[in-house]
Amino acid sequence: MATDNASPATSDRARPEIDVRALAEVLDGEYAEIRDLVRTNLVTHSSVLEEAEELGLDAFRERVREIVVEMAATGQTGMGFPREYGGGGDVGASIAAFETLAFGDLSVLVKVGVQFGLFGGAILHLGTRRHHEAHLPDLIAGRLMGCFAMTETGHGSHVQAIGTVARYDAASREFVITTHGDQACKDYIGNAARHAELAVVFARLEVGGKSEGVHAFVVPVRTGGEVAPGVRIEDDGLKMGLNGVDNGRIRFDGVRVPREALLNRFADVTPEGVYTSPIENPNRRFFTMLGTLVQGRVSVSGAGIGVAKVALTIATKYAVRRRQFEAEPGAGEQLLLDYGLHRRRLLPLVARTYALHFAQDAVRAQLHDVFSGTGDDARARRRLESRAAGMKALSTWHATRTVQECREACGGAGYLAVNRFAALRSDSDIFTTFEGDNHVLLQLVAKGLLTDHAGEFEDLDQLGVVRHVAGLAVGTVLERTSAHKLLERVRDLLPGGDAWDQEAGLLDPEYQLAMVRYREEHMLAGVARRLKRGIDREGTPGAVFSQVQDHVIALARAHVERLLLEAFTDKVRALPEGGAKAALTLLRDLFALSTIEADRAWFMEHGRLTVQRSKAISREVNDLCREVRPLAVDLVDAWGVPPEMLRAPGLVG
């Protein structure tokens, strides 16, 4: 199944032969069945790609609801719920389904995420049997639509500061839910503007005049299509994209719900008005609650990767079809993908997409273990939360960047709505913001690294981090990451003496891993030292943190990129010898070296790259692009994006 239009081979290595079907099986893995069900469902409803343009706002929203309910009937969307309520009882499969759904219209995807992931997930994970019995069967079937009312106009990623209040009225045994001011409106809430009957509302609980922190409540917002008394809902209106999802703004004017409306898995209020919780520390309680929602981030991470796959499939197929400018006299015009620059634009993105795919496999497996109870302890949860945050940030930025590069690589044709880039671009733009702003998430990742996952997962507030690092923990971090120790550990990896990194082969996976590991550890030590120095100089924590913020973000990126390379390397190692292994080895090398190349200034600044070696890496990246070029079409075909989803009549034929 070699690619047509292959460029002349210039490599020393033999060109691998890829069996696309076999590689697709490797990629789909244990979830091939559910992924194929989703592919079938996508093709069944592929007309939605056109309807997204043709229908008006209201009609499109109804159409998307209809599709979501039809998909629910096939079992596709309920995989993550217990079997006793009609679910599939397989958390990993539910994520795999969502990842695959991202090949199609993204309003359908996000509506599924809102209904089954956020709303259903909150009922499942924050509620107890009474909530499960009352709501799960209906919501899994799509008979009961709900929304997840956490974000407020004034508070997005900083959930602890939300302004909605739920006061317990012991006399009536009810909670009274009130929106205090415009900034406390629940905002951008999917399903709110039209379809939700129930809302899971996050509010600050007040019992007997005392604030007990943020908790979640089930609140009816519509009955028989009419907005409930005391509830006001505004439509957020047209958005840049995702217009099949009815986002809205909700305000509560003293809405009363019974005591049982509190989702009481982690805290409860007795009828008499006594607050109880098995988790004593309020911060820990809050983050335990939020932590159960981690699957939202893992899902969005997978969706970002899916979006990048669609864009790269279109752009790669276009680039082996479109000719432009003569390369040799009389030879006719040259294929785009035979230009060095075009390969440089697309192929490292293909490699990074593969890296993200394998790292997503790993984080999905962790999620599955934790939520299936097979690997659920506090440490595993924190590791999962950190990885989910980091993957979500890097995957969604990758999606944004990839869609943009691919659109440009398809020229004017890429701009027509009849091709998919317009929708991909507009619909996925918000991925970098929802489920946690990427910059906030990366700070969360860095915080986990700085505290070495030893402390409690307290609030996201930088104060805690600064104090912690400037206090007890800094010694440990600095000790663990001292330059001396770092070098020692790196030497252990590569038995090359002091000059290990000057002599190792660029294509030696141990070299590549040592480089990204060294970078992460060095950055970690650097951030810790900077925080400590700032505090020692009596800077205020705010000013200190503000000054190191770019280092914090760099550290988190370095950490996630290390995870990507490890996942890619592990996957390649585990494969049997053959074409797929050879091809993925090339791609792994391309990912590793283009990642090091992108940050080569840092490696030079920190003595890990000589000028000569830095230049050699750039040359090697070019060589690898040339070697990957004849495999490009097979590599994107193996992702299994249904041809109906490409919807690029002028681009891929």
Add this chain to the structure above:
Amino acid sequence: MATDNASPATSDRARPEIDVRALAEVLDGEYAEIRDLVRTNLVTHSSVLEEAEELGLDAFRERVREIVVEMAATGQTGMGFPREYGGGGDVGASIAAFETLAFGDLSVLVKVGVQFGLFGGAILHLGTRRHHEAHLPDLIAGRLMGCFAMTETGHGSHVQAIGTVARYDAASREFVITTHGDQACKDYIGNAARHAELAVVFARLEVGGKSEGVHAFVVPVRTGGEVAPGVRIEDDGLKMGLNGVDNGRIRFDGVRVPREALLNRFADVTPEGVYTSPIENPNRRFFTMLGTLVQGRVSVSGAGIGVAKVALTIATKYAVRRRQFEAEPGAGEQLLLDYGLHRRRLLPLVARTYALHFAQDAVRAQLHDVFSGTGDDARARRRLESRAAGMKALSTWHATRTVQECREACGGAGYLAVNRFAALRSDSDIFTTFEGDNHVLLQLVAKGLLTDHAGEFEDLDQLGVVRHVAGLAVGTVLERTSAHKLLERVRDLLPGGDAWDQEAGLLDPEYQLAMVRYREEHMLAGVARRLKRGIDREGTPGAVFSQVQDHVIALARAHVERLLLEAFTDKVRALPEGGAKAALTLLRDLFALSTIEADRAWFMEHGRLTVQRSKAISREVNDLCREVRPLAVDLVDAWGVPPEMLRAPGLVG
């Protein structure tokens, strides 16, 4: 007029005071009057920003046409045409007007560009008196709408390869225009789907069986709203954005036009069928024709800068209003712009926007001189064409990147259509492609540098470049850019001996200039050497060029960034002492050092930055961001984006 919410001053330098009105006068410069007319017109028609969402496709297209015609009546859109036909007779003013128009709805902008820039510009510059008299008065008034039919489905930036043919039929004294195959359809043509009555059609001229290359013809495509016989027009339909512009696909089936339809400024056909031209070399003739259309690129460059200004104005105002997370205990939440990371995200973009603004002033002045005949020689034209291409590429990429960063910096609110990012994002996305794909344009820039503007401006084909460079010219280029010479010239600039660049102050403008000049010259020599080496090794020109393509692009970027820094530095030098000069000095430093920082790997690889100095530059960029922070609102206010154009109710209040 100091900014509210200023962060604590941490700088050694005194904080400059900005008089916003005075700075605005500096920025508007000699074209303040036309810019203010455009601002007034934008405010008059500001409802179009809402109508873009509310109206259906057809109604929105009609509305945009209506606005364009109303703007034309104020004289705004005809500034570039001779007074004798009802124009303003001021080319520079016409560009300034277009730049300012980019603050508003971009469909209006692009419709103006199509009608007056492309269609009108072709009639003016490629036609002669008979065409001017017949069409200019009507088209300037907007009574006659036209389109510019150059791009084909199969050929975008490679115009010389287009497939439409115009055969001269001496018997009837007519040209017969025919579309040969689907790939030769004129495509993405603005004004084609609905409004154009006339088209300027680019086709390969055949006279007496001989092909004479690409020429332009005036062809009626509609009469009284009906498509003309032999012409078929398809609607390109919905696009990612710019849906107020009716793009379409045109096919000609032997359409006959009289001999006089040839726009005959540079070539003609006698009634008997003899081809004549004052320009003997066919390539030179072709590029002379295309060269007259350079104002399209200068216009789009200015529009990209305008788009970036709107996005940064919204994001900056939001960042001094929105608070999130506590920085100090009990101090309440902190303003976004007081976070180090947020400053890093926005302020270097503000600095680069200023740099682009001043460089745009320079290229607009060159255009004005060339087209007003005061500075029109072959060398000046080539320089102008090169700068226009380079500016267009860097400005439009800057716009894409800036809109994206600003949308993310405004979170979920930035995603609602009620704020402007949705439209800015979708409408401006194609700027990187139209008027020449940015990558193709940068190759054109590099080619000019490689041939030192000495040769003819022949075809864009890389063959010519490779042959030229591998041939005679390479000696000159290599000699001029030899490492020895380079260092000598750089030393002349900074009297610091061999260690000049290790000792100079980072804020010394001569140091900053020397760095970007050195980079450009070194890259130029590197590309020339690589091309020569490739040819010496008997590589085919196609393969050789493909291998150096990324160096070619890097060279062109380095060249344009050098021009930006020179323009910025010249501007600051020319200002009288005072707050504006002090503020722009900070901003110039921020632009220069963040530009060097972004490419610090290159500077280290080429011995021009030590590790210590590289790190010092990053620290200085952070310091500069802190110093610029209290000036940020004044700096964006000085751009004079009318508040009605910000349309960000939830963001800027």
